[in-house]
Amino acid sequence: MTAYVLGQQSEANLTGIHPDLVACVRRAIARTTQDFGVFEGLRTAERQKKLFAAGASRTLDSYHLTGDAVDCPSYIDGRLMWQLAPAIRVARAMHEASVALSIPIVWGAVWDRMLASLDPGKLEQAVSAYATRYRFSHPPRMANGVMVQPEPLIDHPHFQRVRPA
Numbered sequence: 710m711t712a713y714v715l716g717q718q719s720e721a722n723l724t725g726i727h728p729d730l731v732a733c734v735r736r737a738i739a740r741t742t743q744d745f746g747v748f749e750g751l752r753t754a755e756r757q758k759k760l761f762a763a764g765a766s767r768t769l770d771s772y773h774l775t776g777d778a779v780d781c782p783s784y785i786d787g788r789l790m791w792q793l794a795p796a797i798r799v800a801r802a803m804h805e806a807s808v809a810l811s812i813p814i815v816w817g818a819v820w821d822r823m824l825a826s827l828d829p830g831k832l833e834q835a836v837s838a839y840a841t842r843y844r845f846s847h848p849p850r851m852a853n854g855v856m857v858q859p860e861p862l863i864d865h866p867h868f869q870r871v872r873p874a
Contacts, residue, residue, distance in 0.1 A: 713744045725751035725776045729812045730870045734779060736806035743798030744784040748866065751776050767862055778869035796865035797832045803868050804829045817867025824868070836863060 715723075715738050723731050734747060752760075752773035760766040772778035781803070783795035790796075800816055807814040807825045816824045818832075819839040827835045843861035850857055 711744075713738050713741060716746060719747040722747040722750040723779070726779060727776050727870055729810070730777065730779060730814070730868070732810055733803060733806040733812050733814060733868070733870075734781065736810060737781075737799070737802035740805060741799060741802035743795050743802070745781045745795075745799045745802075745866075746784055746789070747779050748782050748789065749773065749780040750778075772869040772872075775872075777872060778867060780864075780866045781868060782866040791865065793833070793836075793865060800824070800832050800865070801829045804832075813871035815869050815871060817862070817864030817869070820862070823871070839863075 715735070723734065726734075738745065750773070752771060754769075754774060757766065757769060757771050757774055760771075761769050781799055783790045783792075783799050785795060796818070800818065803814060803816065804824050804827065806812070807823075814824045815822075816827075818836045819827060821839060821842060822835070840861050840863065844858065847859040847861075850859070
């Protein structure tokens, strides 16, 4: 197994991120079977507004604004990849880190469960099950005279720490 490390830009993107989440990312990169980087960490309110306006985010109250979220896409041959298979390997590494460090994390592909509660060998099924739950809890609605089925946001590279209540 190749030992991966975070690059200079990934380390820079961890600036301002909560130490618990940083610890999970660093543990995950040291133990993963899939190279990944920290594409985005802390965001400004201005950037969040632009992402929201573009439909790339569904909230103006992102965990990225408070340093409680990171986006960690995989790298293959030095290129960022957003496909499911490598993202699952990154999620498995983050799962292991979350469990080992007892740091609760939510994965952007299964928003309604703690990552540690998911079976790491069945993450693909967990994504599908989440999408089904979402569609069931968000029935079709009328929008501009057309029935629209709300679709879940499946954000494979996104990980966020659970803020204390």
